[in-house]
Amino acid sequence: xxxxxxxxxxEQRMIAEVTRAFVDAELAPHxxxxxxxxxxxxxxxxxxxxxxxxAGLYAANMPEELGGGGLGAxxxxxxxxxxxxxxxxxxxxxxxxxxILRACVGDQVDAWLLPTVRGERVECLAMSEPDAGSDxxxxxxxAVRDGDDYVITGTKHFISHADVAxxxxxxxxxxxxxxxxxxxxxxxxxxxxxxxxxxxxxxDGYGSVSHRGYHNAVLRFDGCRVPATNVLGEEHxxxxxxxxxxxxxxxxxxxxxxxRADRALEIATRWAAxxxxxxxxxxxxxxxxxxxxxxxxxxxxxxxxxxxxxxxxDAGRMTDADAAMAKLVASEMLAFVTDEAVQVLxxxxxxxxxxxxxxxxxxxxxxxxxxxxxxQRHIISRTMLRAVGG
Numbered sequence: 001x002x003x004x005x006x007x008x009x010x011e012q013r014m015i016a017e018v019t020r021a022f023v024d025a026e027l028a029p030h031x032x033x034x035x036x037x038x039x040x041x042x043x044x045x046x047x048x049x050x051x052x053x054x055a056g057l058y059a060a061n062m063p064e065e066l067g068g069g070g071l072g073a074x075x076x077x078x079x080x081x082x083x084x085x086x087x088x089x090x091x092x093x094x095x096x097x098x099x100i101l102r103a104c105v106g107d108q109v110d111a112w113l114l115p116t117v118r119g120e121r122v123e124c125l126a127m128s129e130p131d132a133g134s135d136x137x138x139x140x141x142x143a144v145r146d147g148d149d150y151v152i153t154g155t156k157h158f159i160s161h162a163d164v165a166x167x168x169x170x171x172x173x174x175x176x177x178x179x180x181x182x183x184x185x186x187x188x189x190x191x192x193x194x195x196x197x198x199x200x201x202x203x204d205g206y207g208s209v210s211h212r213g214y215h216n217a218v219l220r221f222d223g224c225r226v227p228a229t230n231v232l233g234e235e236h237x238x239x240x241x242x243x244x245x246x247x248x249x250x251x252x253x254x255x256x257x258x259x260r261a262d263r264a265l266e267i268a269t270r271w272a273a274x275x276x277x278x279x280x281x282x283x284x285x286x287x288x289x290x291x292x293x294x295x296x297x298x299x300x301x302x303x304x305x306x307x308x309x310x311x312x313x314d315a316g317r318m319t320d321a322d323a324a325m326a327k328l329v330a331s332e333m334l335a336f337v338t339d340e341a342v343q344v345l346x347x348x349x350x351x352x353x354x355x356x357x358x359x360x361x362x363x364x365x366x367x368x369x370x371x372x373x374x375x376q377r378h379i380i381s382r383t384m385l386r387a388v389g390g
Contacts, residue, residue, distance in 0.1 A: 006304070012078045015071070019057060019082035026051055027083075027090040034089050034213040035358060045093050045164070049119050052094040059117045061096040061248075067117045068097075073248070073313035077255040077306060084259025088362065089213030092161060096252070098125060100169055100190065100245045103233045112167065112192050124165035126156040126219055127242065136171070136242060137185040141221060143172040148228050150174070150191065152199070152221040158369075162202055162217035167194045170219075171238050188238035192230045199224030210365035212358075247323040249370050251313065254306040254323075254330035257366055261299050261330075261337040264359045268292065268341035271348075288344055295337045302326075302333040321383040328376035331366040338363045 008016070026048055034040055052058040061076045062068025071079065076096065083091040097116045101123065104113040115121040132138040141154025152172055162168065170193050173186035193200060205216035233241045269292055272283030282288045309326040312318040338360040342349035350357050367373045384390075 006307075008078065012075055015075055016078050016082055018055065019079045020085075022052070022055055022057060022094070023082055023086050023091075027086040027094075030090060031087050031355065031358075034087055035352070038212050039215075040089050040093070040213050048090065048093045049095075053119050057094050058119050059095060059097055061099065062102075062117050066102075066114065072310075073251065073318075074307060074310040077251055077310040080252050080255035081259040081262070081303075084256030085263045087213065087358070088211040088256075091256070092214060095119070095122065098123060098169065098245055099248050100125070100232065100241055103190075103241060104192075107229065108192065108232070121166040122161070122164060123167055123169055124159055124162045125169045125171075125245075126159045126162070127171045128156060128158045130155060130157055136188065136239060139171065139173045139186050139188060141170075141172045143174050143189060143191060143226075145174070145228070146225075149225045150228060150231075152191070152193070152224040152226065154221050156219040156221075157205065157216070159205070159217045159219055160369075161214060162219060163204075163215050165195065167192060168219065169232060170221075171242060172221075174236055174238075187236040188242065189235050190232040190238035190241050191226055192232050193224065193226055197224055197226065208365070210362045243320070246371065247313070247318060247320060250323040250327035250376075251306065251310055253366055253370050254302070254309070254326040257330040257334040257363075258299065258303050258306060260359050260363065261295075261302070261334045264334075264338045264341040264356060265292070265295050265299060267354065267356050268295065268344040271345050282344075291340045291344055295340050298333045298336055302330040305329050319383065321380045324371070324376040324379040327371065328373055328380070331363075332373060334363045334366055 030044060056069060060069030060071045060079060064070035083094060101113045101116060116123055127136060129139055129141060131140060141156060143150040143152045170191045171188050174189040175187040176184050177187055199222050201220040203218040205218050272288050272292060273281055275282045306326040309318055309322040312322050341356055342360050
């Protein structure tokens with residue numbers, strides 16, 4: 001029986017090294033400023049984007065024929081892990097545009113897809129609503145056909161980095177259909193909507209303890225008129241587009257969780273080796289050493305599950321359950337590792353002199369966005385039951 005090689009290729013190790021060097025030189029030095037001010041200066045964001053383009057890290061997930069890096073899912077996961085070591089407000093600038101944009105056709109390619117790959121435009125995605133978060137088919141934001149246009153009315157919230165985006169990939173209800181189990185459900189369509197379109201307003205979102213400087217926004221549509229040519233994909237098939245995209249974003253969340261946990265574990269391990277109590281390094285006490293062992297073990301397990309899902313994605317065999325398992329285990333692992341790391345450091349773990357308290361705060365949202373842990377468990381169990389006719 002042929003053995004299984006769990007190692008990374010030379011190219012993937014190089015991707016990790018290049019990305020780690022970029023994070024250390026271009027992103028990490030600005031973490032304190034972002035934490036203090038709650039924002040990334042426009043000039044700094046432009047500098048990071050420019051240097052990421054020069055380094056070949058920008059749009060690494062997009063095909064080479066579109067001007068991207070042409071990296072596969074596992075390559076991108078390796079890259080995301082390294083980017084995850086720094087703050088979200090800085091790491092997201094090294095953009096991996098949404099794979100949804102590959103559904104662009106005709107004039108959409110030149111207007112939205114290619115400028116985004118080149119770093120000239122930035123997109124955001126809008127699905128969540130005040131009354132429809134995890135329930136995508138319960139959307140109330142509606143787009144009504146009127147001749148050659150659609151008229152959009154409704155509200156979206158928790159929309160990440162919409163305040164600095166140039167356009168939104170909007171998911172809105174364009175009709176209804178009957179579901180045998182859950183009654184009337186919305187039929188969803190995806191639209192490309194430029195900021196500044198009349199009837200479209202971007203308002204400040206909510207203050208969050210996680211990811212300072214990486215803002216959420218409220219989007220309001222009041223009779224916003226967009227041409228039918230702005231439909232991304234097919235009318236009423238936006239749910240299919242969304243679920244295809246969610247698999248890759250859940251892998252992205254899982255991979256960044258690995259990087260954040262890796263950094264937290266490094267901080268805790270150094271502290272356990274340097275800190276002395278009762279005449280000994282605290283790492284020599286079982287109460288601390290066993291914590292380190294459990295943290296390292298859970299991180300390694302989450303890494304294997306995440307890289308396995310990415311490998312399956314490259315092979316065209318990743319299921320929704322594969323991505324859900326990776327996101328579920330990695331995000332819950334991060335919560336465990338950061339909490340235990342704070343415990344190892346004691347009071348200093350909560351002080352802002354060290355980045356650990358930020359990692360601890362930032363970890364909380366990972367179990368919520370891009371599908372809560374409960375949604376991931378639902379996806380996994382539904383796949384299992386369907387296999388036996390349930």
